[in-house]
Amino acid sequence: MLYKIHEIQRSFLNAGSAMASLTSELFSDPRYPLANTGFSQMMASALDVFAHAAAPRAKPAFGIKTVTVDGHAHAVSETTAVTRPFGDLKKFTHTGLPEDAPRLLIVAPMSGHYATLLRGTVERMLERCVVYITDWADAKYVPLEEGSFNLDDYIDYIVGFLEYIGPGAHAMAVCQPSVPTFAATAVMAKAGHPCRPVTLTMMGGPIDTRESPTAVNDHAITKPYVWFKHNVITTVPQNYPGAGRQVYPGFVQLASFMSMNLGSHMMSHYGLFKHMVQGDGESADATKKFYDEYRAVCDMTAEFYLQTVDVVFQTHALPKGELVHRGTAVDLGDITDTAILCIEGERDDISGIGQTKAALKVTPNLPEKLKKYHLAPEVGHYGIFNGTRWRTSIAPVVDEWVLRHDRLAKKRKNLSVVA
Template identity: 80%
Template structure:
């Protein structure tokens, strides 16, 4: 019933958005009498904000056309190199990259938003690396015949993607996938898999949510597991290819995130209205662009969502050494020659300070000189991987880390030719004591 009720509401809102957009066009038509009159423009701006807020949204495109490197502009090539039912592997590259440029796989979250939320992450790292990214599918479009998808499958997908890329790749996990990426690295390390990553960078990830718990963490443990199963899971309706599949709907996730900072979102839309009234198109477009991405949501397979709530947020299985993959215990001690960089934001309200850094405490097989921690000053969760602070302060730290361990020989020696790298602007970069 939840999904059907949402579909009815969505249809009504889509119609309202279309009506509002039509009225905006009429009120802004220069041939209309009083079109330039103040109250008409105020009304048009208000309707424009409403139309944008209620407009239907699908999966956004990455649309990275060019990249600027050292004063030169290069055309970007985007290809899908692996296609699987629950997620593809995309590759971004450009002709200005040298033959020996590092290969980086960015693991995007499967948490209700599309991988395009990391567009800025891809764009910045693409300057000096071949960038792969996991492009997870919207579960409501995956037919039931394709089977289920849980945390075990997620880890298998990551291993398969790394096998496609080949030996010598780097991995960056943004937020939620830090846990499966960490586990996949351990599974591959135990087998001395030739495609195990050279470096693993985890950014704002919930490795141990007992550290500095946030409102998100509190919500995950405030109710028993069965509550999530009965209240957060619904069935995809008949009008989608994935009809009958059990999912955690993206619109529920979006509602939760919006309600966490409702005042901020309301103020953002009020400022959007003001920008439109004042004719400030640049700031208005910037706000619209953000919400176009933020409101584009997808459904998660129920198995993956429930297992993540249970294993990651309620049991804390990974940091306690109790995480299991395909019936086998995952031993983080098997990670011995993958260099680990943990990045956190000082003002992160999703993953608190210390939750990602916990990864450095539970990897006894990794030498201290192959571990690094960076705390980004004045940075919230979104700012860890997008925006000016990401581009100017955080990305250079990641690039320096990758350059330091760009071969397996560098990892074995625990050092490289490029040094440790220094944060620019603000932030704290430290080794593990």
Template identity: 80%
Template sequence: MLYKAYEIQRSLLNASSAWASMTADMLNDARNPWAGIGPSQMMASALDVFAHAAAPRGKPAFGIKVIHVDGTAHVVKETTVVTRPFGHLKMFTHAGLPKDAPRLLIVAPMSGHYATLLRGTVERMMERCVVYITDWADAKYVPLAEGVFDLDDYIDYLTGFLEHIGPGAHVMAVCQPSVPAFAAAAIMGANKHPCRPVTLTMMGGPIDTRESPTAVNDHAITKPHVWFKHNVITEVPANYPGEGRRVYPGFVQLASFMSMNLGSHMMSHYKLYQHMMQGADVDADATKTFYEEYRAVCDLPAEFYLQTVDVVFQRHALPKGELVHRGQTVDLGAITETALLCIEGERDDISGIGQTRAALKVTPNLPDDRKQYFLAPEVGHYGIFNGSRWRNSIAPVVDQWIAKFEKKAKGGKLTAVA
């Protein structure tokens, strides 16, 4: 019933959004003698804000056409290199990169938003690296015949993507995928896999949510596991290819995140209204662009979501050495060569300070010179991987870390065992 009720509401809002947009256009039309005057301008701006807020959102495109490196423009080539039911692997490159440029796999969260939320991350890292990124599927479009997708499958997908990229790759996990990426590095390290990552950068990830718990963490531990199963999991309705698949709907996650900072979101829309009234188109467009991406959400497979709640947020299995993958315990002590960089934001209200840094404590066999921690001052969760502070303060740290161990890997210090 939850999904069906949402679909009815979505249809009504779509019609209302179209009506509001059309009316705003009429009020702003140059042929309207009252356009831009007093009440007419106020009404047009208010309707435009509502139309934008209620408009339907599909999967956004990365849309990175040109990149500027050291003052030179280069055309960007975007390619899907691996296609799998629950997620593809995309590659971004340009002619300005040297043939031996580092290869970086960015692991995007499977947490309700599309991989395009990391557009700014991709664009910045592409300046020095051939960038690959996980492009996770919207579960409502995956037919039941494709089976289930859980945390074990997520780890296997990452391993397969690294095998496609080949030996000597680097990995950057943003937020939630820090856990499966960390586990994959341990499993590949234990197996002396030739494609195990040279470096693993984890940014705002919930490695150990017992450290500085946030409201998100508290929500996960104050309710029993069965509560999540019965209250936020629903079936995909008949108008989608994934009919009958049990999912955690993206619209539910978006509602929960919006409610956490409802005041700031309301203020953002009020400022959007003010900017439109003042004719500050650049500021208004920036706000619209952010929310177009933020409101574009997708569904998660129920198995993956429920397992993540249980393993990561309730039992803390990975840092306690109790995470099991395909019947085998994940041994973090097997990480002996993959260099770890942990990045956190001082104002992160999703992953508290210390949750990502915990990875450095639970890898006893990794030398200290292969561990680094960086706390980004005055940076919230989103700012860790996007925006000016990301580009100017955080990304250079990642660049230096990758460059340092890229040289060591090319010098043959990372043992490759076939």
């Protein structure tokens, strides 16, 4: 029923968006007698804002054509390295990278948005690294015969992607995937896996949500597990390839996040309206570009979402040493040689201060020289991995950490070969 209501609402909004866009163009048309009046400009701008807000969003493209390094532009190559039912592995490289450039796996969130939300993260890290990123599938397009996908599967996918990249790779988890990527690192460490990451960078991740709980955390713990199962889980309708699959719809996730910051989003759209009235096309385009990405959402499998609510937000299984993967306990004490960098934003209202840093406390057998913490001042959740502060003050910290440990790992490898 939830999906059917959404589909009906979406059809009306699509029609409304098209009509508003057409009327906006009419008010802006130089042939319209009142086109240059203040009233027409205000009406055209208001209708354009509504048309943009109500327009349907498809999966965005990464669209990274070039990257500039030390003042020189280099052509970027984007390929799909691995194809799997619930997520592909994308590879980005460019003509200016040396043959021995570090290889970095960026684990994108499976939280309702596409991996393209990390476009800015990929673009910046691509300056010095060959970048791989998990491109998670929209669950409504995955046929039922492909089976289920839960937290155990997520961890297995990360292990498999690291195996494909090979020994000596680095890993970066942004927000939600910090937990499964951290667990995958421990699983690989216990097995002595040669492809375990040299470094693991976790950014704004909910490692231990008991630290500085946010509104997101409170929402997850104030309602019992069964409430989520009965109220936000629905079945994919027949007009999609994943018909019959139980999912947590992306449109529900988007509505939840927007409602928690409704005032902020309303002011952003009012700002968009003012920019358009004033003819500030650059500022208007920047706002539109953000919402084009932010409002493009996808579905998660119900089993993954519900398990995440339970394990990450309600029982805190990983930091308490109670997380189990494929019947075996995940022991973070097994991590002894993966250098860990934890990054948090001072104004993060999704993952509070201390939640990611907790990773450094629960790795007792990792030497202190392999641990680092960085608190980004005056930075919110999305600013940790996107925008000016990410590019100018946070990414250099990651660069230094990855490059330093990459050199050390290669030096140890060469020494062992000589020995």
